[in-house]
Amino acid sequence: MSNERKGKIDPARSLAILWRTREPTSRSAGPGLSVDRIVRAAIEIADAEGIDALTMRRVSEALGVGTMSVYTYVPGKAELLDVMVDTLYGEIRRPVDVPGGWRARLEQAARENLELYRVHPWLLRAETSRPVLGPNMLAKYDYELGAVAGIGLDDVEMDAVLTLVLGHVKSAARAVLDVADLERETGMTDGQWWQSHAPWLERFMKSGSYPMASRVGSAAGEAHGAAYGPEYAFEFGLQRVLDGVAVIVAKRSATAEPDRSDPADAG
Amino acid sequence: MSNERKGKIDPARSLAILWRTREPTSRSAGPGLSVDRIVRAAIEIADAEGIDALTMRRVSEALGVGTMSVYTYVPGKAELLDVMVDTLYGEIRRPVDVPGGWRARLEQAARENLELYRVHPWLLRAETSRPVLGPNMLAKYDYELGAVAGIGLDDVEMDAVLTLVLGHVKSAARAVLDVADLERETGMTDGQWWQSHAPWLERFMKSGSYPMASRVGSAAGEAHGAAYGPEYAFEFGLQRVLDGVAVIVAKRSATAEPDRSDPADAG
């Protein structure tokens, strides 16, 4: 279960695939496999049927080749996932003309990332462990850093802000998509699911053991009819995070150029 | 791969196990299995060997029973994971005497959650999809809501703040633990790993294609010697998030009691 990397990854080999160095010489006859064709097929499957349906057999079947042929181009499933992830990063739009300063640019980047998760929900489960170090991941990182450049933060802070915002997007995306996921899996809508648990929930609430939980839980549930909840959490959280970033940005630009000696994170 | 729930979960059955209703009548002879013993064994395995080592066979072996005996008490692996998760929530400390107002209490809750992830890293991969609705999860939720009660936020906002903070903790914990995880899996320290990729990284930096990424990336890498990076990201992000929450809290307490009609999240 789960996508832990096995212990035997050769970094050079992995990177060579990510950057498409030394593509195998395409023989004229035969199926004419390639890393690109494999990755494209794999992404199509994951998009259409979810990441659990993504098996090496399934990929090879979609390509009309034998299962083990895929291994000629890709060392294993873990590396295939890496390339798939980096390919997705390449899909993110990177407009250069976003108006409105750092806040608007960060917000735009956040929405762009959320959209990527929305279109390819399996990305949430494929992104694990260490960063992929592919060309598209680097380009994405480089672009997004631009949003927080030149506003008084040092390099380490810029990285931390980006990590924070994208982390929030990922958390929120997980919540948004889990609702959809589980609907597909259980065949119940979110409302039906809560309804099926309602008798139990009532028992807890009436027990008086969880006063806050029952009051806030039902309020949060009712306020926005179920499915809208996660979206609200995304928007609310994003504004709070940006507010928090604004605080430190203001602090930095207030103290014109004392260079350093400002702990900043004492709270 | 991965822990998607299968489509056939009976909510009543699941909840009955979580709340330990109707424990099977313990026969005097025999191994004397129980949900508790099974869960305890499973948690021990996951703690010691990681969640990938947690298989039904492994659990039954640890208990000295046949593999299928476990299924007398637990419908399947998904439900076992649910109970394991709720059991962990019961381990979180819930001190009632935290001084310092909402900010200190939220911060304390955040650190407590991070610690839980640190002690049981597999929780990160076991928590997926919908909340577990076990007794300990409810108690935890109830307790943590107390941190943001009575400071002018409405119920929905209280829930959203908690979601935001705990989401950050989870993101940061993932980063912290992925470093440790991968060290265990690849047998390389974080430093060694980056060193093995260094030749490539240099090529990118010198290419000039990713100016921001290479400057900030190496700065972030050097500034704090690798392993400390994620910890910094946690602390920095937490303070930013709390700053952001402070902004809305101030706004709410400023406008004494206009009750509603305040959108709050326009940005």
Added chain:
DNA sequence: ATCCGGGGCCGTACGCCGTACCGTATGCCC
């Protein structure tokens, strides 16, 4: 024209997994 070596392709098989199915045997109740 012939040979040969390399490499794309892939059939088979192994050791895992979760769990369905169904038999066994044991204690409880009447």
Added chain:
DNA sequence: GGGCATACGGTACGGCGTACGGCCCCGGAT
């Protein structure tokens, strides 16, 4: 003491990732 519910578990099935080794076809050297 007889019958039955139920805890326990042996076997087996379908699926996974992938190691291994063979086939066969193409390019280049002879």
